[in-house]
Amino acid sequence: MTSRPIVEARGVHKHFGTLHVLKGVDLVVAERELVFVIGPSGSGKSTLLRCLNRLEEPSAGSIVVDGIDLLDRRTDINKARRRIGMVFQGFNLYPHMTALGNVTLALRKVLGLPRAEAEARGRVALERVHLSDRADHYPSQLSGGQQQRVAIARAIALEPRVMLFDEPTSALDPELVGGVLAVMRELREDGMTMVVVSHEMGFARAAADRVLFMDDGLVVEEGTPEQIFGAPRHERTRAFISQIERH
Amino acid sequence: MSWEDFALAFLNLEIMREASPILVQGLVQTILLSLLVVPLGLVGGTVLALLSTVRHPLVRWPLMAWVDTFRALPPLVLLVFIYAGMPFAGLELPAWGAVAIGFFLNTGAYYGEILRAGIESVPRGQMEAARSTGLTRGQAMAYVVMPQAVRNVLPDLISNTLEVVKLTSIASVVALPELLFQARQAQSVTYNASPLVAAAVVYFVLLWPVVRLLSRLENRQLAGRG
Amino acid sequence: MTAWERFADSFLNARVAAEYLPKIVDGFRLTVVLALLIVVSGLAAGLLLALVRSLGVRPLNWLIIFVVDLFRALPPLVVIVLLFFGLPAAGMQLSGFASTWLALSLVLMAFAEEIFWAGITSVPKGQWEAARSTGLTFVQTLRFVVLPQAIRLTIPPLTNRTIAITKGTALASVVAVQEILGAAHAGVSFSFNPTPLTLGALAYLVLFIPVVVFGRWVETRFAWRR
Numbered sequence A: 001m002t003s004r005p006i007v008e009a010r011g012v013h014k015h016f017g018t019l020h021v022l023k024g025v026d027l028v029v030a031e032r033e034l035v036f037v038i039g040p041s042g043s044g045k046s047t048l049l050r051c052l053n054r055l056e057e058p059s060a061g062s063i064v065v066d067g068i069d070l071l072d073r074r075t076d077i078n079k080a081r082r083r084i085g086m087v088f089q090g091f092n093l094y095p096h097m098t099a100l101g102n103v104t105l106a107l108r109k110v111l112g113l114p115r116a117e118a119e120a121r122g123r124v125a126l127e128r129v130h131l132s133d134r135a136d137h138y139p140s141q142l143s144g145g146q147q148q149r150v151a152i153a154r155a156i157a158l159e160p161r162v163m164l165f166d167e168p169t170s171a172l173d174p175e176l177v178g179g180v181l182a183v184m185r186e187l188r189e190d191g192m193t194m195v196v197v198s199h200e201m202g203f204a205r206a207a208a209d210r211v212l213f214m215d216d217g218l219v220v221e222e223g224t225p226e227q228i229f230g231a232p233r234h235e236r237t238r239a240f241i242s243q244i245e246r247h
Numbered sequence B: 001m002s003w004e005d006f007a008l009a010f011l012n013l014e015i016m017r018e019a020s021p022i023l024v025q026g027l028v029q030t031i032l033l034s035l036l037v038v039p040l041g042l043v044g045g046t047v048l049a050l051l052s053t054v055r056h057p058l059v060r061w062p063l064m065a066w067v068d069t070f071r072a073l074p075p076l077v078l079l080v081f082i083y084a085g086m087p088f089a090g091l092e093l094p095a096w097g098a099v100a101i102g103f104f105l106n107t108g109a110y111y112g113e114i115l116r117a118g119i120e121s122v123p124r125g126q127m128e129a130a131r132s133t134g135l136t137r138g139q140a141m142a143y144v145v146m147p148q149a150v151r152n153v154l155p156d157l158i159s160n161t162l163e164v165v166k167l168t169s170i171a172s173v174v175a176l177p178e179l180l181f182q183a184r185q186a187q188s189v190t191y192n193a194s195p196l197v198a199a200a201v202v203y204f205v206l207l208w209p210v211v212r213l214l215s216r217l218e219n220r221q222l223a224g225r226g
Numbered sequence C: 001m002t003a004w005e006r007f008a009d010s011f012l013n014a015r016v017a018a019e020y021l022p023k024i025v026d027g028f029r030l031t032v033v034l035a036l037l038i039v040v041s042g043l044a045a046g047l048l049l050a051l052v053r054s055l056g057v058r059p060l061n062w063l064i065i066f067v068v069d070l071f072r073a074l075p076p077l078v079v080i081v082l083l084f085f086g087l088p089a090a091g092m093q094l095s096g097f098a099s100t101w102l103a104l105s106l107v108l109m110a111f112a113e114e115i116f117w118a119g120i121t122s123v124p125k126g127q128w129e130a131a132r133s134t135g136l137t138f139v140q141t142l143r144f145v146v147l148p149q150a151i152r153l154t155i156p157p158l159t160n161r162t163i164a165i166t167k168g169t170a171l172a173s174v175v176a177v178q179e180i181l182g183a184a185h186a187g188v189s190f191s192f193n194p195t196p197l198t199l200g201a202l203a204y205l206v207l208f209i210p211v212v213v214f215g216r217w218v219e220t221r222f223a224w225r226r
Ligand SMILES: Nc1ncnc2c1ncn2[C@@H]1O[C@H](COP(=O)(O)OP(=O)(O)OP(=O)(O)O)[C@@H](O)[C@H]1O
Pocket: A016, A019, A021, A039, A040, A041, A042, A043, A044, A045, A046, A047, A048
């Protein structure tokens, strides 16, 4: 039996005023799959990701996550979002709360767990990102890499069915990137379904099942990492890849 | 004028002692009044600030007109209008009621502007991160955005609160027996300025620590920009 | 008569309006003159104090800080009342107009000094040293290097504070000055009709809404907060 896909987005369009940013994107992600999305700046990668948990309202198309139709008016979006973890480029940690406070807020207010239980689960999540010893630190007392790992813990504490990463390492100093990628690798090995927007080619080659190349609001090409990086079929893909490989 | 004459007219301890019971009554009223109008203004301001996050033009423009109107009207004008004008509309308000309404309208607008600036100072990503974990808009506001907003504009909030407490002195105009009103009564009975001086000293002693605190906070805020 | 007609008859009565409009217009002129005088003298005095403070003479600075704190802590109405009702005890009689002008100028001076001073100290020491090392005098450094940088930073808070304090001109009605509110209030007592108050409120809106909108513009134009 083939399992139902976790993410099933079809024909997604997005307009910002007169700007047509997504022009009919399809994205289907199977359980335990890691899909990697690359593409030039402004091609719509972030917008696509943000549509997948309705931080952006798509203009047209359908999005079903874990069997829930996100665009159905009757869907409780806050309930649905528990199943979709998101990690942002700029971490977006709450600066007025400790690491543990960041992780437990939604556990308490969304899942309604009592404080003790929320903290127990929060500590488990922090352990998974190797930051048990930083639970009582405020974001300003943590390095960028540690902050991003706390942000990952905040998302996985809710036990989501899929995790969305929007350039999780691009705001980090090079020496801090490795720690975050290592945590993402472990997540993947634990069977997490993931959609990752990033330009970390090494990580893509090692961990991605599939790579999508987006340009100008469309998925231009997709395939295994070997195909996309080794033998891109489209001229635009080739140009983009040779450009980032030069860096 | 000799020093003795001056002291007799302005620093007459005998008269101050005689006036002290009613000055204390006045002080109590001033404190009670502040405890009424500050929370009232904060509630009004919070409502206005939350409304200002609604981008819809049907909310935006009336809101802006409301805030600017009540920032443009001097609070005393508002108070006199409510106290002396409303009875003609069949609405006879006690002084406390008139003061409460006037302060709600005026200080609410000011607190509203400050809190709005605070909310705008919180990066959008904070709201998004909170929503992405399933928090509702209201929860995200309450637990994530507002705490940061308040912290970012704390000096302005304290400064406005100081102004509001000082402003309670205009209630004397509508015969609410707060500190200034009582001092004026005592002064007109004794034909001596000492009760007024005493009231001024009370205000100063009460509010000076706040002024010190503010001037530190403000210096730090500006210096951070150099 | 419908309710609206009754309401209009009392609050927007054409006959009463025609009768008292000239008085309100006179009051309007008086308010504008008073406000302008306060702005000029208050800001000038504030700047002067800040400059004196930058000389760094210890006892002088303590005095300045005390005076500034004093007028930040005292309610403006208390200062006005003290000057108007208190000074006669010292054989000095200031008119209501002069009392209000002096009181609000002192208050504006205090706030302006604080803001100017914060602006001056926000200019890094290196700027002073660089300018002095090229042979500029103390005054030249202040005039050409420090003040231009400091003033940019101080304009938004200064504008807002100035607007708030000039709105205090309405307090002059308490000491019998026939500015807008005084004229309006007197009109109500003579005509037994609140229309003069409505006119007065409108006059303040005409005067201050442009000022408030200007303040808003300045705040975005010189956005410095964060
Ligand atoms: N809220 C918005 N309002 C208007 N335009 C927007 C908005 N968000 C994104 N855009 C525009 O949509 C286009 C796609 O943006 P998006 O952020 O999805 O690109 P991206 O592929 O993630 O680029 P990058 O690699 O720079 O992050 C850009 O032209 C951007 O300017």
